[in-house]
Amino acid sequence: MLRLLRSDLYRLIRGKMMWMLALIFVAHICFMTWVEWFAIQTFDVTEFGLGAESAPLVDALTGQLTQSLSLSMEYGTIAISGGFLALFASLFAALVAVSDFSTGYIQGLFSARQGRASYFAEKFLLFALYTLFLEAISMLATYVALRVAGFGFASIDWPVFLGWCAVAWALACGYAFITACITWLTKSKALGCVTAVVLATSTIGGILTGIMLLLPSSDAAELMEAIIDWLPFMSQNTLSSGETSIANGKTWTSMFTSTSDMLALTHILITTGVMWVISIVTSFIVGTRRDI
């Protein structure tokens, strides 16, 4: 049971790649925390057109805010906004997915009659576990780094917070799964890494948004709006504002239309589900039939 997964864990724990990616991610979190701390330390009210007499009031407000941070919002800003969690999870998926093919390891495994379906199933499980690992250590790093920098946190509503974490994990997994699927289809390390970067950093969403803004108001523009609304980066943007994004039955707010009848959580889960289904089904159908 789960022999391939245990074998992969054995291999990854003894290798460097898994640790290096996690280390770079944590370093990014620490750096972003330092940027936040530095911005507050060097905040000057006069630069915003306020008189010097406003400084004590601003200081008091800032002090109050910095001692009642929302962990999910901070983590969302640092790790989810910009797609960093998705990026590192996807890079891991691309590198792992291609390594078995580039080294020829897969040939030894499949000729030994290891089931192909179980191979792909256990790889998806591995990517999901690693994404969870990344999320956990980066969340911890965010908490510790902000604490060390002198920030404080508001009390956490654990059920909502954990629910938000689960949705963020599922979405990041979706990115990793899509990347792995494309890497398996192409067997190209370069293409896998490029896919990870392009998808996770919302490059496609940015390009489409740019195109849409150039379109005159028409059916085409509306269609483009709808497409952009359902792209994963929109869900990522929503989640980056923390647990409030899915709490209290908040409705979906797109970049273009102010309200929607659909719950934000529902919208994100549909997007995530589609990513999971497409990548898993494609990988199984193609991967189990294709010549190695």
Next chain:
Amino acid sequence: MLAVETRALTKSYGSKNAVNELFMRVEQGTVYGFVGKNGAGKSTTMKMIAGLARQTSGQIMLFGEDKSHQHGVDHAIGALIENPGLLPNLSALDNLMVKSRAMGVEKAKERSKALLDVVGLSYVGSKKVKGFSLGMKQRLGIALALVGNPQLLLLDEPLNGLDPEATRDMRTVIGSLAHEQGITVIISSHVLDQLNRVADTFGVISDGSMVAEFSDAQLQASCGQAVRLRATDPARAFAALRARNAQVPIVTAPDGALVIYSGTNDQEIEAISHILYDAGIILLELGVVKRDIEDYFVELMERGNSHA
């Protein structure tokens, strides 16, 4: 018992047949030398036997069972096809441990150490593979292929790029696997004189089709001694000798000499000299030579090409 038998095995890529109605028979517990030029279809055939590629048509029988239409078979196959499948940042022992765990081998560590012993790499078991020489990597590749106790081992060009010492070590390992442990080994190689030293039977493939299959004993007989002669008119000499016996192979050497693969006793040599004398051809040189194995294989492959 046959370990592997293919019947009209065919693999097509578009309109091109990489393997074309291949018939192959490999006896259990033997080393089968699989010979062919680049692109002849050796690797594709091995991949189909290993279950890595699906055949377009034809049958694959493994140990008497038809495995043509299924990916999974009961018999584990060890394969070293194209590259050894090593994880360069891990040690040799860890490489074996990873595959052993993936295959659910019990007592993985003990078994992995035993496999390092088999291929003579125990002394570098804890060293990272990226620092290994090509020969060490190939030997570790064989150890990896042996994880799971396969009954059939497929080795695609394992002797490529090896120095003489590594080649000899590899030959020893392959020979002992077949003759001491009863593992059937199919080995393809371009290094024909080395393959000749380790294989019990041979299959020559050309343009995806089997040209000939023969035992080592048959090979030695075919590569026995021959009569070599140079004459004033080689074309007439060839015609005169051919007229005497159309079945005897006669090859024209690059220097114009004729090499006749018939008997080499005194009576035969006397008969040849009489034929040429009667035809008015003057002999410049007459002697007995041994046929080169490599030449024989090349001749077979070219014969296959001309039939295609």
